[in-house]
Ligand SMILES: Cc1cc2nc3c(=O)[nH]c(=O)nc-3n(C[C@H](O)[C@H](O)[C@H](O)COP(=O)(O)O)c2cc1C
Ligand code: SF4
């Protein structure tokens with residue numbers, strides 16, 4: 065199973081919590097909004113990705129399980 | 133099926149400059165009555181024709197029809213007559229002057245996807261289009277679908293498909309986060325087919341005369357004809373119908389030719405790409421040619437920039453305009469485009485920091501793909517092409533030394549239009 069991260073840019077309010085919890089995959093742009101350089105989540109990071117998703121106060125960070 | 137006519141014009145057949153909307157009788161006389169075609173057969177015929185969407189995204193129309201047709205409880209067919217691209221005039225020409233051709237296409241498309249309703253959405257400023265459409269709807273009978281005409285707010289992103297759906301569902305005319313896309317969940321939550329008026333007008337002719345006829349014009353990869361709004365430094369700005377494969381020089385000639393030597397062409401409107409005039413003359417109106425210089429036909433706008441104008445200055449105005457048109461919902465679009473516009477403006481004014489250009493390019497890369505809609509993507513494509521094509525001018529652009537004449541690229545209502553340009557949007561000539 066693999067998973068992909070997405071950000072709903074309308075909901076995101078640049079709280080930046082996700083970057084603190086998942087710096088391996090998320091960085092901030094010059095305006096404080098998160099950039100996902102790679103949407104695919106390596107299997108060893110899925111647990112951390114889930115925590116970041118749960119921590120986002122606006123439910124803007126989304127994790128999709130891509131089941132084949 | 134009435135006898136097909138060959139050659140050009142197709143869509144614009146029978147259009148007199150400056151005339152009234154074509155009557156139903158006139159329309160039927162030119163193109164014949166609305167044919168009945170079984171849904172599957174129509175979708176297949178459209179597929180064989182190679183017709184692609186003319187609203188900018190260039191998506192194969194048959195695939196879109198099929199994606200809605202396979203669903204249940206299909207919603208209305210939505211004719212996206214917003215035409216928010218400031219320089220574009222083709223959709224308004226079709227809606228205001230040839231409303232029955234567009235309505236035929238919408239009614240046929242509704243039959244193909246199993247819709248029982250058609251909604252035509254037009255910007256509230258397009259009074260002539262609204263009048264013509266309402267008049268046309270009132271005289272049509274025999275359509276098996278209900279047709280309504282609605283006016284909506286203006287502004288660049290109000291024409292984006294999820295924004296149109298949002299508005300018609302009672303919300304603000306701003307894009308929504310997708311998926312679900314309108315073909316999955318659109319008007320009233322139902323699968324919704326959204327097409328540009330020109331796409332539907334072309335479909336109305338494919339339904340009548342078939343895909344082989346459609347392919348008599350154009351190239352193998354880009355069959356048929358296209359409406360192109362040609363403006364800027366040409367003698368007769370207006371909307372022209374041309375065959376795909378036509379050389380750029382012939383496009384310019386169709387609009388009376390350049391009024392002065394040209395330095396660049398803007399292909400595809402403000403989501404489009406600047407091309408150096410020397411590279412542009414050898415191109416044909418065809419996707420492969422345009423792709424070779426990094427552009428696409430987009431919404432069918434071609435703007436010729438004369439040598440007396442300043443590409444840097446004109447681009448700075450357009451970028452500011454695009455930044456101002458952000459729906460303000462997504463941080464990277466709202467703040468990123470504003471920063472990009474300010475940065476480009478600083479370069480244009482000759483007051484930039486030493487590494488401004490590098491920072492600007494990084495910002496363009498950072499912003500791309502990060503909006504809920506493609507507005508930021510189109511805007512940075514424009515910026516990157518301006519940086520490429522006007523690189524030399526940007527180097528020597530210290531404040532106050534630019535003595536170029538303003539070209540006055542149209543920027544919607546916010547624009548300060550040069551004298552005499554007011555009729556650019558309405559002038560339309562059939563070739
Ligand atoms: C910011 C933005 C503005 C748009 N404005 C228009 C518009 O004014 N008219 C239009 O037909 N399509 C517009 N589009 C494209 C539509 O989203 C959609 O792709 C199109 O209406 C589909 O019709 P087509 O497949 O027949 O081209 C816009 C897209 C974006 C990203
Ligand atoms: S935690 Fe949520 S709201 Fe905050 S920056 Fe990340 S995605 Fe945006």
Ligand code: SF4
Nearest residue numbers: 459461462465503505
């Ligand atoms: S990307 Fe820009 S224009 Fe598109 S929805 Fe977000 S804020 Fe609005």
